[in-house]
Structures are given as structure tokens and as C-alpha cells.
Amino acid sequence: MTADANTRDIAIIGAGLIGTAWTALFAHHGFRVRLWDPHAAALDKAVGQIPGLLAQLAQIAEAKGGAEWITRCDRLHDAVAGAALIQENAPEDIPLKHALLAEIEEAMAVEAIIASSTSALTWSELAPGLRDPARLITAHPFNPPHLIPLVELFGADDARLDRAEAIYRAADRMPVRLRKDATGHIANRLASALWREAVFMVQEGIADVEAIDAALVNGPGLRWSVLGAHMAYHLGGGAQGMAGYLAHLGPSQERRWAALGAPVLSPEVCAALIEGVETAAGGAALPSWSRTAMRR
Amino acid sequence: MTADANTRDIAIIGAGLIGTAWTALFAHHGFRVRLWDPHAAALDKAVGQIPGLLAQLAQIAEAKGGAEWITRCDRLHDAVAGAALIQENAPEDIPLKHALLAEIEEAMAVEAIIASSTSALTWSELAPGLRDPARLITAHPFNPPHLIPLVELFGADDARLDRAEAIYRAADRMPVRLRKDATGHIANRLASALWREAVFMVQEGIADVEAIDAALVNGPGLRWSVLGAHMAYHLGGGAQGMAGYLAHLGPSQERRWAALGAPVLSPEVCAALIEGVETAAGGAALPSWSRTAMRR
Incomplete structure (x- = not known):
């Protein structure tokens, strides 16, 4: 053959x-x-x-x-x-x-x-x-x-x-x-990091499950379907690109990172997540593609 | 009036x-x-x-x-x-x-x-x-x-x-x-959490800047342009939805969170980020909408 x-x-x-x-x-x-x-x-x-x-x-x-x-x-x-x-x-x-x-x-x-x-x-x-x-x-x-x-x-x-x-x-x-073997490869590491902060905001009462999902889908999710996270900071850095961003806003980004949350999946947080997705699904136990979960 | x-x-x-x-x-x-x-x-x-x-x-x-x-x-x-x-x-x-x-x-x-x-x-x-x-x-x-x-x-x-x-x-x-005032509102908190892990992968040599952006744009970014992060776990939880996901995979998700990185914007990491976006931009100092930064 x-x-x-x-x-x-x-x-x-x-x-x-x-x-x-x-x-x-x-x-x-x-x-x-x-x-x-x-x-x-x-x-x-x-x-x-x-x-x-x-x-x-x-x-x-x-x-x-x-x-x-x-x-x-x-x-x-x-x-x-x-x-x-x-x-x-x-x-x-x-x-x-x-x-x-x-x-x-x-x-x-x-x-x-x-x-x-x-x-x-x-x-x-x-x-x-x-x-x-x-x-x-x-x-x-x-x-x-x-x-x-x-x-x-x-x-x-x-x-x-x-x-x-x-x-x-x-x-x-x-x-x-990948250049190095890593649990979660690339994409699931990114997804896990994002969801951690999404759960933290529910835990802290900053926003509802449905509001967080709507913010993602109508904001950064839309951007990330065409432009990567690193490149977004390069384009957001002005005429100097990523170098300008890091020089001017690197320290504030590090402070932002330090303020991100480490939530615990306690019974209360789990209950809020379950109730939140059920509300977002409009009462259906499981939507196939829920209108409320999706961008307008 | x-x-x-x-x-x-x-x-x-x-x-x-x-x-x-x-x-x-x-x-x-x-x-x-x-x-x-x-x-x-x-x-x-x-x-x-x-x-x-x-x-x-x-x-x-x-x-x-x-x-x-x-x-x-x-x-x-x-x-x-x-x-x-x-x-x-x-x-x-x-x-x-x-x-x-x-x-x-x-x-x-x-x-x-x-x-x-x-x-x-x-x-x-x-x-x-x-x-x-x-x-x-x-x-x-x-x-x-x-x-x-x-x-x-x-x-x-x-x-x-x-x-x-x-x-x-x-x-x-x-x-x-928002239900509670929060620095970064919702979307920039999510973006910051995701970028932290993206920078960590560069710091650890798991993948190049360009590979990480390509993984985001062709994977979870595409999903998040139509479906929120919470709802994605609800749909991924099988017949029991979010409740099933949390019961079966909540502990492994908490272990995954514990393994996510806390990078430092050291001179070496900054140099890798700057070089990475410049490579991804195909040699142009700043792309307007770089082909290589985007989904095919």
C-alpha cells in the first residue's frame, strides 16, 4: 500500500x-x-x-x-x-x-x-x-x-x-x-479560567448567571470569534501595540489579576448556578439552543 | 418639555x-x-x-x-x-x-x-x-x-x-x-481572567502566542459568540444539565482551577508576548485586522 x-x-x-x-x-x-x-x-x-x-x-x-x-x-x-x-x-x-x-x-x-x-x-x-x-x-x-x-x-x-x-x-x-504537554490543552484551560471568574461573580452577587452569559455572548465572545486575546491587547495598545499596552497598563492588569476570584463550589454556589441556568433556559430543564442563552 | x-x-x-x-x-x-x-x-x-x-x-x-x-x-x-x-x-x-x-x-x-x-x-x-x-x-x-x-x-x-x-x-x-458595583464590570473581568491563563501558557512555554489565539478564535470564542459559559456547562452536563455537571465534574473542575496559573509580567514574559503578536501580525507592526489573528 x-x-x-x-x-x-x-x-x-x-x-x-x-x-x-x-x-x-x-x-x-x-x-x-x-x-x-x-x-x-x-x-x-x-x-x-x-x-x-x-x-x-x-x-x-x-x-x-x-x-x-x-x-x-x-x-x-x-x-x-x-x-x-x-x-x-x-x-x-x-x-x-x-x-x-x-x-x-x-x-x-x-x-x-x-x-x-x-x-x-x-x-x-x-x-x-x-x-x-x-x-x-x-x-x-x-x-x-x-x-x-x-x-x-x-x-x-x-x-x-x-x-x-x-x-x-x-x-x-x-x-x-502545543509545545509542551498540558492538562486541558489550550482551549479548556482558557474556558476553565473564564468560567472560574464567571462563577466567582455569581458567588459574590455581582451579577446573575443570565446577565454574565449575556455579557459574554454580546461582548468579548463576539470579539473572540474573530480576534484572539493576545491580539486584542496588541490592537488596544495604541500606536505601540502590545509593547505600549504592557508599558502603560501592565501594572494595572497585574492588579486586576490579583483581584480576580477563587470561588468554591459550595452547596449555595451550586444552587445559584443551577437556578440561574434554569431561569436563563426560560423554565425548560434543558434548552436545545435556548433563545435566552444566545445572542439576539 | x-x-x-x-x-x-x-x-x-x-x-x-x-x-x-x-x-x-x-x-x-x-x-x-x-x-x-x-x-x-x-x-x-x-x-x-x-x-x-x-x-x-x-x-x-x-x-x-x-x-x-x-x-x-x-x-x-x-x-x-x-x-x-x-x-x-x-x-x-x-x-x-x-x-x-x-x-x-x-x-x-x-x-x-x-x-x-x-x-x-x-x-x-x-x-x-x-x-x-x-x-x-x-x-x-x-x-x-x-x-x-x-x-x-x-x-x-x-x-x-x-x-x-x-x-x-x-x-x-x-x-x-450588575447587582453590585465591581471593578471591570462583568466583561473585562472575564477578559482579564482569560488573558491571565493565556499569558501563563506563554510564560510556561505550553504554546506560542499565535497558537493560543488561534485556539481561542477557532474553538471557545466561536462557541461564546452564541452561547454563554454557564449555559455551555448546563448543555454539557448531560440529561441532568448543570446539576449533573456539578455533581460529577465539579470536583475535577475545582482541581483544574487550582492548577491554573498566576503569571508575572516579567521582562522575559513581556518580550515573548511582544514577539508573539508581531509574529502573528505577519511582520506588520500593527495589523488593522490581521489575517493571521483571525479565524479562517
Whole structure:
């Protein structure tokens, strides 16, 4: 099998929400996708959901493939053999992932890439599951993976990272590389930091849950959908950019940081958060896309 | 003068970037705007910039007014007298603002609202400048005010807050209320918390400035432009929503918070930030809207 041939072959391991979204995404972009899950019921459910995901994708970009590019596999070996990229989406359990990675490693092409979608775990925690850890990268998508472009990459083998990046770009993703392994990668660290302050404001009674969400969605969220946080300070720094900002306002920003909160998820804070989102959802237990949660 | 008549009369005090954007916004939405600044050169510059801002606004929503709705005033009294809302945009200097607020209070209609655009100061710091502090609210826009809908409100008089909110809604803004006076209001507290972690990742060498910005813009920023942070956890909590999230993942979120960073803007970190944004800007000292800073 040539390198050219198998760069269009993708294995998806695990047919939960994330694996199913990856399957639809790669098929839409003209990759041959082989999907495996240890549970036949999960495969049934995934196969039922894929047409809906493909329809969403067709609204965003022209389809180069579709459902006919997807093969349901009953054995892991059939999915993995000959694939250039094996996207792993198993539960966030280290012993379980180690066993699965070992099984994948037995079946995979020597030069292939195992890409773990792990959110909670790191490359360093997963790598001991392989004989050759260079075969593993973490490739964390932001949910839902077929709609949000970000994929966060970390690994030990630059050649494999380059090949993986090319594959994700061909599937219209935006791969971003970490220089150092870190829990939460980049995006979830940012999300966690922001939510900490959002919870602090609820704890302190500065604003309601609904008001905080409305401020985010109609203010900085709107900006951050087009402009990064560092670049926003560069543009806000006047003619000297970031250097001017740091020289004039760096000390005040450090004082601001010192005044940010460290909330505790006490029963009272939890109750305020739960009541707040239920109010914002307009009485519905769970909105699908609540009007009140969203920008006008 | 009837209440009905003067709810369409707005005074803009200070013709810098923020005051000029407010002027264009209110005129576009059919308010009569009287603009004053102590410096004639600032008024000249504002008058020159307004047609461009109005043209941007016309791309977003149908114009109910335009440049002919704007009056340039050489005396503060002429701008303030009879206005329902006086939007103050002076430099962030407490003695200067106190003196200005006192001057406005002399000229204003008794039931009018003074709305300060202050970003760095709080209502409690400004209120001592007035004989009747109930006349003052803070109404912080997110830059640029004619394009970003958010306006963060705080004040002591609910009736004035209600009237101000109605005026901002008529100008197609999204007013959000604080329950308690707080430095940074809501949005800049969130922005500061997020940037702290973004700077920490640069300090620790986890990722480059450009990678962090790309992760934000192509991941959580995209989500936060439609969905708030609290609501995202509600939707991510499964069938039990926020309650389920807090019960199952609250403790791990608290551990994550404890692992977030507290960076120091040392010379080394500042140098990395400056070099990073310059790299991201593609060699330009300051991009207007850098392609590399933005989502694809």
C-alpha cells in the first residue's frame, strides 16, 4: 500500500458523540472512514445519526464524500489495518485506553498515526500504553467536532505531527500545536479560567448567571470569534501595540489579576448556578439552543 | 418639555473614540445627538470620522437617522440641556470626572440620566462628584461601541436604570445589569481572567502566542459568540444539565482551577508576548485586522 493511497483512509475507534462526529466530518471531506466500537448498539446509533450530521456539513461546505464512504467494522483490526490516521475516542480511563492503544498498535501500519481525542488526559499519561510512543499524538477537538474547527495537537514525533496536521487541514480543521504537554490543552484551560471568574461573580452577587452569559455572548465572545486575546491587547495598545499596552497598563492588569476570584463550589454556589441556568433556559430543564442563552 | 420629546435627545460628552462611536450609533437609530468636547480639534476629528461609522452601521441595520441628526456644540450647557441621556466619555481620571459631572449636573434636566462609559472606574468612585448620585449610572460599552451590542449598567436608581435600558435597546444595544458595583464590570473581568491563563501558557512555554489565539478564535470564542459559559456547562452536563455537571465534574473542575496559573509580567514574559503578536501580525507592526489573528 502506498503512502498516497492510505492518507485517505481513516479509522475511527469509538462511536460515541465525538467518534460519530469525526466519522461524518472525514466522510464529508472525501476520506474513506472505517468505524469500530466494541458495542454493536453504539455502532447502530452512530449509523442512525450520521445522515443528520452530513446534512449539517453540507450546509457549510461542498461534500466531497458522504455516507457511502463509511464502513462499519465489527472487528478493530478491520478498521485499523491500512489506515493513515486512527482517531481514538474511548472513555477517559487510563487502563482502558492503554489496553486499547496496545491492541491498535498490533494492527496498525508502522508509519500510521494514533490520534487520541482525549480531553481530560495528557499525551504523557497515554504514551506508556504503546511499545513505540512516537506513534501516538493527542488531537483534541472542540465539541461538536464536525462544526468547530479547532484540533489541539501534541506528540513526540514531528513527522507524524506534520502528517496529522495535513490530514486535519484537508478535513477543513484548524490544527494548533502545543509545545509542551498540558492538562486541558489550550482551549479548556482558557474556558476553565473564564468560567472560574464567571462563577466567582455569581458567588459574590455581582451579577446573575443570565446577565454574565449575556455579557459574554454580546461582548468579548463576539470579539473572540474573530480576534484572539493576545491580539486584542496588541490592537488596544495604541500606536505601540502590545509593547505600549504592557508599558502603560501592565501594572494595572497585574492588579486586576490579583483581584480576580477563587470561588468554591459550595452547596449555595451550586444552587445559584443551577437556578440561574434554569431561569436563563426560560423554565425548560434543558434548552436545545435556548433563545435566552444566545445572542439576539 | 415633555418626557416623550426628550427621550430622543442624547448628549455625548467627550469626542474621543468612544464618544464618536456613541454619536454615530445614536444618530443612526434616529436620536437627536448633541456632541461636546472641550477641545475643538477633537470635535473636528469626530465630525470627520462619523460618516465612515454611519456607513458601517448602515450595513448592519436600516438607518432611522444620520449625520443631519448630529449637532456639534461648543458649550457643554448646549449639549446637556434637555437631553434625556448624557453619555460621558472623559479620560479615566477621578478628579477630572468629578468636576465634569458637577458641571453636567448644573445644566441637566432634573430627571435626566448621566451615563458614564467608564471602563476602569466604578459607580462608587464617581458618585461623590454629584449632589444627587441617583442621577448617575455607569454604562460601559464594549469597544467598538457602535458594533458590539453589550452595555453594562450599574446605578442606584431603578427608575433611571429602566429608562436608560429602554434607550439603549432602542439603539439596538444589549444592556446587562450588575447587582453590585465591581471593578471591570462583568466583561473585562472575564477578559482579564482569560488573558491571565493565556499569558501563563506563554510564560510556561505550553504554546506560542499565535497558537493560543488561534485556539481561542477557532474553538471557545466561536462557541461564546452564541452561547454563554454557564449555559455551555448546563448543555454539557448531560440529561441532568448543570446539576449533573456539578455533581460529577465539579470536583475535577475545582482541581483544574487550582492548577491554573498566576503569571508575572516579567521582562522575559513581556518580550515573548511582544514577539508573539508581531509574529502573528505577519511582520506588520500593527495589523488593522490581521489575517493571521483571525479565524479562517
